[in-house]
Amino acid sequence: MKVKQISVFLENTTGRLAEVTKTIAEAGINLRAISIADTADFGILRMIVDKPDRAMKVLKESEFTAKLTDVIGIVLNDKPGGLLTVMEIFNRDGVNIEYLYSSLIKEDESVVIIFKVEDIEHGLGIVEKAGLEAIASF
Amino acid sequence: MIYNQKVESMKKGEMEKLQLERLKNLVHTVYEKVPFYKKKFDDAGVKPGDIRTLEDISKLPFTTKGEMRETYPYGLLACDLDNIVEIHTSSGTTGTPVVAGYTENDRSLWSEVMARCLAMTGADKTDTIQNAYGYGLFTGGLGVHHGAGPLGATVIPISSGNTKKQLQYMQDFRSTILTYTPSYSLFMAEVAGETGLDFRTLNLKAGIFGAEPWSDNMRVEIEKKLNLKAFDIYGLTEIIGPGVSCECEVQNGLHINEDFFYPEIINPETGEVLPEGEKGELVFTTLGREGTPLIRYRTRDITWLFREKCSCGRTTVKMHRLLGRNDDMLILKGVNVFPSQIENILMKIENTEPHYQIIIDRKSSHLDNVELQVEVEESFFSDETKDLEIIRKKIHNEMKQQLGISLNIKLVEPKTIERSMGKARRVIDKRDLPKAGEK
Structure with a gap:
């Protein structure tokens, strides 16, 4: 299953990340995963939240440039070689990873890693065929 | 003589x-x-x-x-x-x-x-x-x-x-x-x-x-x-x-x-x-x-x-x-440039009405340093930095090709460019140039 990720454009200026966080918090939205990609001039904040549609609404009302993208959240064993299992499968079956980051969720012996792949349908097919668990929502 | x-x-x-x-x-x-x-x-x-x-x-x-x-x-x-x-x-x-x-x-x-x-x-x-x-x-x-x-x-x-x-x-x-x-x-x-x-x-x-x-x-x-x-x-x-x-x-x-x-x-x-x-x-x-x-x-x-x-x-x-x-003609690095030229080029790239601002400065180098700030519209925003870098390069190259000068392109958040009286202030010229008011 696909997960909805929200990305927000941020200039590299003080306080902008705090603004986004505040907007999300005040709307009672909980963050489930977060990462930032940065260049010399700007950054892209990527996050998974419990209420993506509501988050999009409040971000736009606060005039942020935000966008929804489909990503895959794969449940992995939290032990050495956990990530390697997926990497080997993706490598073997030609799934191109654009980026990945870890979620804030940890239950028992497992973690959720967020993958953005070039071709999501292809990627999901491989994940399912390999018997890996892709979560639907948080 | x-x-x-x-x-x-x-x-x-x-x-x-x-x-x-x-x-x-x-x-x-x-x-x-x-x-x-x-x-x-x-x-x-x-x-x-x-x-x-x-x-x-x-x-x-x-x-x-x-x-x-x-x-x-x-x-x-x-x-x-x-x-x-x-x-x-x-x-x-x-x-x-x-x-x-x-x-x-x-x-x-x-x-x-x-x-x-x-x-x-x-x-x-x-x-x-x-x-x-x-x-x-x-x-x-x-x-x-x-x-x-x-x-x-x-x-x-x-x-x-x-x-x-x-x-x-x-x-x-x-x-x-x-x-x-x-x-x-x-x-x-x-x-x-x-x-x-x-x-x-x-x-x-x-x-x-x-x-x-x-x-x-x-x-x-x-x-x-x-x-x-x-x-x-x-x-x-x-x-x-x-x-x-x-x-x-x-x-x-x-x-x-x-x-x-x-x-x-x-x-x-x-x-x-x-x-x-x-x-x-x-x-x-x-x-x-x-x-x-x-x-x-x-x-x-x-x-x-x-x-x-x-x-x-x-x-x-x-x-x-x-x-x-x-x-509103600007002389940037000795080249005549009208803000409308920049606007036309941006429109062709983004296919939307561009929000932009030109900031001109002469710092210690004494050469015109021209920064073109372009607001990131939803239409071209991406979750991947490389996509935005491609757009930035494209804007830079088009400007260079059509105006003949190199501008520093900076992508900025929407609404960061000051809008006054409904009309955006397109040019901020910080150079020490003669002013029309002086005599």
């Missing part, structure tokens, strides 16, 4: 007689040979025969940059194309350039007026002119080049750029005169400082600077850092290129070669001719051009005219150095 003693020291009455004679010839020629002007004269209800005194010039219609674009490429030629020996262009608001065509006589005229300008700054046959204005369609390079010929001076046609070579040649060829844009000259001084070159050890005596606005503060700095006397020169492609006017050794106002370029100052709102000493828009009528003569061309430059007994011995009318412009 006065290059053309007879004309440049002419009594006012004699000059006016010469101007009137040439003006009468001009109106007959353009009426007969340029359909564009015939129609304009007819629409204004004026016939060539109506021009009996110099004051009658106010009966003639103005010519605008817009009209020069509309008649691109050859609509303003007043002679057979066979007689054109050289063409120059300059940029316009929509990318359509304006065209200046020169006959053999026009080129001689250009050489003559440029030789006069060079001589105003003290140049003669003993001088070596390092000409760093760009050679090409831009009139700067070839204008100076043509003028050095009749003067008998040595020209080094080094063209623009390559600062290290400029500094090397300056030493090796013992250049005595530099012709550059003022900002570039300061940049050179900076580079020279880094390499340990001391300008006091060079042979430079004069710098002839133009093609972009500069302030008196900048003159002081240039003279100190380059150890030379800095002169302001003025010209525009439409009229001829450089050579329209230049400062003499007194450095107080630019002597206009008024026997060939008849100046008027008008109220830019009403078109009314203003008396000498009043500030307004500079208008030129070419008295002697054969290729693309112009009637009352509106330069959009703001200045005023004055006559004084100049200790250099010249009697020609002077214009104060430019005080600004009455349109």
Whole structure:
């Protein structure tokens, strides 16, 4: 299953990340995963939240440039070689990873890693065929 | 040395007689040979025969940059194309350039007026002119080049750029005169400082600077850092290129070669001719051009005219150095740019109405640093940095290709660009340039 990720454009200026966080918090939205990609001039904040549609609404009302993208959240064993299992499968079956980051969720012996792949349908097919668990929502 | 003693020291009455004679010839020629002007004269209800005194010039219609674009490429030629020996262009608001065509006589005229300008700054046959204005369609390079010929001076046609070579040649060829844009000259001084070159050890005596606005503060700095006397020169492609006017050794106002370029100052709102000493828009009528003569061309430059007994011995009318412009044209790195050009380019890339701002600064390098801030619209926002970098590069490359200058492109968040009264402030110019309000 696909997960909805929200990305927000941020200039590299003080306080902008705090603004986004505040907007999300005040709307009672909980963050489930977060990462930032940065260049010399700007950054892209990527996050998974419990209420993506509501988050999009409040971000736009606060005039942020935000966008929804489909990503895959794969449940992995939290032990050495956990990530390697997926990497080997993706490598073997030609799934191109654009980026990945870890979620804030940890239950028992497992973690959720967020993958953005070039071709999501292809990627999901491989994940399912390999018997890996892709979560639907948080 | 006065290059053309007879004309440049002419009594006012004699000059006016010469101007009137040439003006009468001009109106007959353009009426007969340029359909564009015939129609304009007819629409204004004026016939060539109506021009009996110099004051009658106010009966003639103005010519605008817009009209020069509309008649691109050859609509303003007043002679057979066979007689054109050289063409120059300059940029316009929509990318359509304006065209200046020169006959053999026009080129001689250009050489003559440029030789006069060079001589105003003290140049003669003993001088070596390092000409760093760009050679090409831009009139700067070839204008100076043509003028050095009749003067008998040595020209080094080094063209623009390559600062290290400029500094090397300056030493090796013992250049005595530099012709550059003022900002570039300061940049050179900076580079020279880094390499340990001391300008006091060079042979430079004069710098002839133009093609972009500069302030008196900048003159002081240039003279100190380059150890030379800095002169302001003025010209525009439409009229001829450089050579329209230049400062003499007194450095107080630019002597206009008024026997060939008849100046008027008008109220830019009403078109009314203003008396000498009043500030307004500079208008030129070419008295002697054969290729693309112009009637009352509106330069959009703001200045005023004055006559004084100049200790250099010249009697020609002077214009104060430019005080600004009455349109939104920017001169960035010596290139004419209209904000609307930038807007058009952005629209083609993004297919949306762009929100942008141009921030111009001259920091320690003294070169124009131009930052173009573009708001990131949802239409092209991506969750991947590489996509945004691709857009940034594309904007940079398109600007470079179409404007001919390199801008720093910065992607910014929406609504970060200040909007006042519903209209965005497109340009923030932090350069120390002469202000239109000063007098």
